[in-house]
Amino acid sequence: MSCHGPAGPATTVETHHTPPDLNCTDCHNPMNPTGNWKHIKPTVDGAVIAFGTPTTAPTAIQYADEAGNGLCEVCHDTLTLTYYNSDGSGLPHNAGSICTTCHTHPTGFVPPSSVADVPHETITDCTLCHDDGTYVDGATLNNVKCLGCHGPAGPATTVETHHTPADLNCTDCHNPMNVTGTWKHVKPTVDGSLITFGTPTTAPAAGEYADGLGNGLCEVCHDTLTLDYYNSDGSGFPHNDGSVAQYVQPVIRIREDLYRQSYWQIHRMRR
Numbered sequence: 321m322s323c324h325g326p327a328g329p330a331t332t333v334e335t336h337h338t339p340p341d342l343n344c345t346d347c348h349n350p351m352n353p354t355g356n357w358k359h360i361k362p363t364v365d366g367a368v369i370a371f372g373t374p375t376t377a378p379t380a381i382q383y384a385d386e387a388g389n390g391l392c393e394v395c396h397d398t399l400t401l402t403y404y405n406s407d408g409s410g411l412p413h414n415a416g417s418i419c420t421t422c423h424t425h426p427t428g429f430v431p432p433s434s435v436a437d438v439p440h441e442t443i444t445d446c447t448l449c450h451d452d453g454t455y456v457d458g459a460t461l462n463n464v465k466c467l468g469c470h471g472p473a474g475p476a477t478t479v480e481t482h483h484t485p486a487d488l489n490c491t492d493c494h495n496p497m498n499v500t501g502t503w504k505h506v507k508p509t510v511d512g513s514l515i516t517f518g519t520p521t522t523a524p525a526a527g528e529y530a531d532g533l534g535n536g537l538c539e540v541c542h543d544t545l546t547l548d549y550y551n552s553d554g555s556g557f558p559h560n561d562g563s564v565a566q567y568v569q570p571v572i573r574i575r576e577d578l579y580r581q582s583y584w585q586i587h588r589m590r591r
């Protein structure tokens with residue numbers, strides 16, 4: 321992937337994302353002539369397959385023939401898929417098509433309906449959020465990806481992550497992939513606790529940030545119980561009780577404040 325990954329010099333592709341990633345070499349043998357298109361192995365998962373020639377693209381039937389012999393069927397031997405299992409079971413589905421026109425290699429062959437929820441649904445380059453191996457439920461994504469758009473140089477609303485000793489991950493709090501039923505795609509389960517947090521169109525109530533009992537979004541994680549205010553067990557003093565802005569803005573502004581403070585300190589030292 322150092323060559324075929326997003327940063328590499330060669331065609332960018334993704335491995336097949338089934339629950340765990342497959343190996344490139346489950347399908348390809350780039351070392352030897354294979355007689356097949358794109359160095360697809362002549363034997364995949366124990367089954368002999370034909371897949372075009374080095375210079376001729378394969379036909380639709382060589383992807384899937386509904387009998388279980390196509391490249392996109394031979395491995396599917398848990399027989400749990402809706403379509404195209406290796407024993408020929410499963411409904412036909414876009415029969416006669418080149419499967420990879422929809423199940424593309426750069427998205428790891430996952431069904432194309434897997435676009436992120438609104439407002440990220442127009443992002444067709446999935447690797448703007450995902451790294452290899454993160455096409456799974458509950459994935460933790462690299463903040464650098466989100467900040468590519470949400471950082472100061474990006475086109476989207478600029479935000480900052482939560483600054484606790486170490487930065488948190490955006491995906492500790494957000495799930496932009498799926499419909500979450502909450503405000504700003506905040507996850508319905510954060511740090512193992514179920515939370516309510518408004519709806520996609522209704523901002524959350526103050527109590528949903530912190531209810532003083534440890535159930536609010538701004539309480540559930542604070543489980544070292546060392547904070548002055550709002551620990552997850554309900555301990556800690558109340559603090560700007562019932563307010564919204566006071567709780568949220570610091571998430572975004574904490575560092576700005578520090579920056580501003582240190583800027584003036586340095587400025588004064590220089591004088």
Ligand code: HEC
Nearest residue numbers: 321324331333334335336342343344346347348358420425
């Ligand atoms: C499930 C089987 C499978 C796996 C796993 C797989 N590939 Fe492929 N690969 C294919 C098929 C099929 C094609 C032919 C192109 C098509 O039909 O889209 C292909 C084509 C390619 C191409 C040519 C793309 C082009 O546009 O010319 C490259 C490069 C490639 N694969 C690299 C990789 C790498 C690197 C990995 C591992 C990260 C990988 N493949 C994993 C099946 C697979």
Ligand code: HEC
Nearest residue numbers: 337338346391392395396397398399400419423429430431
């Ligand atoms: C080297 C083995 C292998 C090959 C070749 C292969 N698959 Fe799969 N695929 C799997 C496995 C393993 C699963 C999990 C289900 C199972 O075991 O039956 C799976 C599941 C899937 C799923 C459903 C899960 C998901 O990721 O959403 C899709 C879609 C899929 N494969 C598409 C394809 C397509 C399209 C091709 C042909 C380009 C292909 N597969 C070729 C191994 C393979």
Ligand code: HEC
Nearest residue numbers: 384392400401402403404414415417418419422431432433
């Ligand atoms: C026109 C686009 C399109 C084409 C072409 C296409 N698929 Fe799909 N495929 C989808 C979509 C959308 C889904 C997810 C929704 C669904 O399950 O119907 C999907 C789902 C699947 C699944 C997962 C089903 C499951 O049980 O989770 C498999 C396996 C699959 N396709 C195999 C294939 C194979 C093999 C081919 C080639 C014959 C193919 N698809 C061609 C759009 C396509």
Ligand code: HEC
Nearest residue numbers: 427434435436440443446449455456457458459495496497
């Ligand atoms: C805005 C960022 C973003 C974009 C763009 C994005 N994803 Fe995701 N995706 C995520 C996050 C975050 C998760 C983990 C969701 C969770 O917590 O379960 C995820 C999870 C997934 C999963 C695991 C199943 C699920 O729905 O949770 C699949 C499959 C997936 N993404 C496929 C894709 C594909 C294919 C694309 C491109 C069409 C894409 N994603 C684009 C952020 C993104």
Ligand code: HEC
Nearest residue numbers: 439443448449461465466469476477490491494496504505
């Ligand atoms: C390719 C650019 C792009 C990437 C990458 C991206 N976003 Fe966004 N995001 C946007 C745009 C555009 C909007 C909508 C307008 C705005 O807020 O600027 C948005 C809006 C949001 C919103 C507020 C709206 C809502 O209902 O969710 C959240 C939360 C969000 N993004 C989180 C994330 C997270 C987390 C990641 C990384 C997993 C991410 N974004 C990656 C472009 C991007």
Ligand code: HEC
Nearest residue numbers: 463466467470477479480481482488489490492493504568
């Ligand atoms: C501690 C939890 C938490 C973390 C970590 C977090 N967010 Fe948020 N985010 C929120 C909350 C809560 C809101 C809703 C703010 C409000 O309206 O009160 C929000 C709102 C947003 C918005 C919408 C801003 C607007 O003005 O519409 C975007 C975009 C966003 N987050 C992106 C990100 C990105 C990107 C990261 C990682 C760099 C991130 N968030 C990390 C909790 C978090």
Ligand code: HEC
Nearest residue numbers: 483484492510511537538541542543544545546567568571
């Ligand atoms: C995903 C987990 C998580 C969520 C959600 C969360 N926090 Fe935190 N926060 C932490 C951790 C971890 C600490 C360190 C103290 C601890 O563990 O109890 C911390 C500490 C803090 C601190 C003191 C340290 C500092 O950086 O100055 C403030 C202030 C704070 N959080 C505000 C908030 C606010 C406001 C919200 C709601 C928008 C929130 N937190 C939601 C994880 C979280």
